[in-house]
Amino acid sequence: FYFIYKKYTGERKFMSHISSVKYENGNLMDSESKLLCVGVYKDLSMTPSGSDIDQEFDGAISSAIKVGDIKGKSNEINYFYANDRRLLTIGLGEKEKISSSKIRHAAATVIRSAISKKVGSLAIDCLCEGLESCQAMGEGIVLGSYQFLNYKTKEKKKFEIQSVSMVGCSQKEQDEINKGVVIGSSVCLARDLGNHPGNKATPSLLAETAKDIADVGDMKLTVFDRDEFTQMGMGGLAGVAQGTDEPPKFIILEYNNGGDQKPKILVGKGLTFDSGGISIKPASKMDEMKYDMCGSTVVLGVMQAIAMLKPKLNVVGIIPSTENLSGAKAYKPGDILTAYNGKTIEVLNTDAEGRLILADGLSYASKHYDPEYILDFATLTGAVLVSLGHVATGIMGTDDTLIKKVKKSSQSVAEKVWELPLWSEYCKQVQSNIADVKNTGAPMQAGSIAGGAFLKEFVKDDIPWVHFDIAGTAWGVKPDSMNPKGSATGWGVRLVLDMLEV
Ligand code: BES
Numbered sequence: 001f002y003f004i005y006k007k008y009t010g011e012r013k014f015m016s017h018i019s020s021v022k023y024e025n026g027n028l029m030d031s032e033s034k035l036l037c038v039g040v041y042k043d044l045s046m047t048p049s050g051s052d053i054d055q056e057f058d059g060a061i062s063s064a065i066k067v068g069d070i071k072g073k074s075n076e077i078n079y080f081y082a083n084d085r086r087l088l089t090i091g092l093g094e095k096e097k098i099s100s101s102k103i104r105h106a107a108a109t110v111i112r113s114a115i116s117k118k119v120g121s122l123a124i125d126c127l128c129e130g131l132e133s134c135q136a137m138g139e140g141i142v143l144g145s146y147q148f149l150n151y152k153t154k155e156k157k158k159f160e161i162q163s164v165s166m167v168g169c170s171q172k173e174q175d176e177i178n179k180g181v182v183i184g185s186s187v188c189l190a191r192d193l194g195n196h197p198g199n200k201a202t203p204s205l206l207a208e209t210a211k212d213i214a215d216v217g218d219m220k221l222t223v224f225d226r227d228e229f230t231q232m233g234m235g236g237l238a239g240v241a242q243g244t245d246e247p248p249k250f251i252i253l254e255y256n257n258g259g260d261q262k263p264k265i266l267v268g269k270g271l272t273f274d275s276g277g278i279s280i281k282p283a284s285k286m287d288e289m290k291y292d293m294c295g296s297t298v299v300l301g302v303m304q305a306i307a308m309l310k311p312k313l314n315v316v317g318i319i320p321s322t323e324n325l326s327g328a329k330a331y332k333p334g335d336i337l338t339a340y341n342g343k344t345i346e347v348l349n350t351d352a353e354g355r356l357i358l359a360d361g362l363s364y365a366s367k368h369y370d371p372e373y374i375l376d377f378a379t380l381t382g383a384v385l386v387s388l389g390h391v392a393t394g395i396m397g398t399d400d401t402l403i404k405k406v407k408k409s410s411q412s413v414a415e416k417v418w419e420l421p422l423w424s425e426y427c428k429q430v431q432s433n434i435a436d437v438k439n440t441g442a443p444m445q446a447g448s449i450a451g452g453a454f455l456k457e458f459v460k461d462d463i464p465w466v467h468f469d470i471a472g473t474a475w476g477v478k479p480d481s482m483n484p485k486g487s488a489t490g491w492g493v494r495l496v497l498d499m500l501e502v
């Protein structure tokens with residue numbers, strides 16, 4: 001498979017810290033890798049090469065089991081050394097309860113441990129239990145290796161595993177692992193873009209990334225600049241972008257490989273830095289607002305995976321992108337803007353800017369396409385952190401069938417969502433006295449729902465739509481083998497790819 005070269009990552013073609021994923025037939029014992037890995041279940045049975053490896057290591061595994069150091073608990077790790085070779089056992093938990101999610105975690109744990117030991121090459125006994133878990137293993141290998149080191153200048157800190165070999169996986173299993181590797185690296189693209197600071201990850205960089213993706217995936221790319229989208233009537237994006245000299249962009253990526261299927265549309269908030277504007281944010285943690293474009297990285301991550309996997313689908317990605325700054329030209333509280341669908345918006349708080357740029361994105365999607373559905377992704381409200389913490393994404397929508405579909409994929413990829421209601425009481429709270437709508441709801445109340453209720457005004461009534469408020473999940477989650485500390489997560493890429501059945 002082909003990994004997209006990224007200018008901003010310098011020489012590196014691969015977003016994670018593995019140079020290659022390979023396959024070996026036969027027995028793990030015969031691998032020349034510097035570290036060998038077998039899985040152990042709770043019932044103390046092992047993955048296929050287990051007993052041979054135990055012999056090669058002079059019975060070290062069975063001894064460790066006997067004395068109770070190996071219990072086969074999920075993610076339990078033990079190292080063994082014999083005959084100048086090194087072995088790692090990974091606990092897989094109860095065999096009957098093995099799931100894709102557990103295998104993804106186990107693979108990630110192995111990789112992260114190997115990297116911490118600076119192991120150059122690694123061979124893992126095939127952990128697959130069914131094809132779905134093979135994909136998860138591929139994802140886990142890549143996600144477990146993810147680190148954001150682009151700004152570290154000491155070479156010593158940039159350790160990379162040269163090769164990870166999967167041993168004893170069938171051809172079909174290998175195909176699934178490859179797919180998982182592609183998906184994992186697409187999540188890593190989303191993470192990288194999120195982690196780059198505001199002076200690097202600009203609207204222009206998002207547009208360049210979209211160009212790279214379009215080239216690989218035979219997609220049509222359209223980018224409107226400030227003059228163009230202002231002329232077209234995108235008053236929301238134009239209003240927010242007034243206060244910055246960094247060129248804003250309205251990006252459209254169209255992937256057409258599904259014949260006469262209705263397109264599925266993904267819209268992502270690409271706010272590359274959110275200072276709050278004139279309604280300025282407090283200084284503490286304002287740096288985290290470099291992540292305010294993580295909605296757009298869900299879209300780009302998904303489109304990158306599509307570009308490489310080429311499913312029979314029609315998918316459109318739409319990204320309104322700008323900074324939100326204050327200054328002499330900045331838009332002000334009280335200003336009234338006209339969105340692309342003609343609705344007027346009273347701006348009561350310039351910090352509720354995400355919904356203003358999404359208003360144009362959703363209007364554009366509604367006007368120019370006849371979509372099967374629209375999904376939007378945005379770090380939209382601090383309030384969703386109050387209600388759901390860093391654990392789940394808040395979702396809202398108008399179509400029960402689509403919401404069910406979202407929840408199903410959420411379960412199968414282990415990315416949690418929780419639905420909030422869009423009842424008419426809430427929808428009334430975004431009506432304005434002097435314009436059609438206002439960009440805030442009732443003060444200090446139901447803030448995330450107000451965001452959703454506002455966005456609903458810009459989606460054509462008969463189009464199924466779900467809004468994802470990822471302000472709690474896009475970064476800041478509890479670190480684990482899959483997510484290093486202080487990194488964007490790429491939350492949502494896997495969920496959407498599952499929904500699309502890529
Ligand atoms: N990007 C922020 C939301 C955010 C805040 C995400 C903190 C993660 C952490 C968004 O643009 C914003 O500022 N929303 C306001 C809306 C309010 C003014 C109605 C918020 O949540 O305070």
Ligand code: MN
Nearest residue numbers: 274351352353
């Ligand atoms: Mn804001």
Ligand code: ZN
Nearest residue numbers: 271274292354
């Ligand atoms: Zn914002």
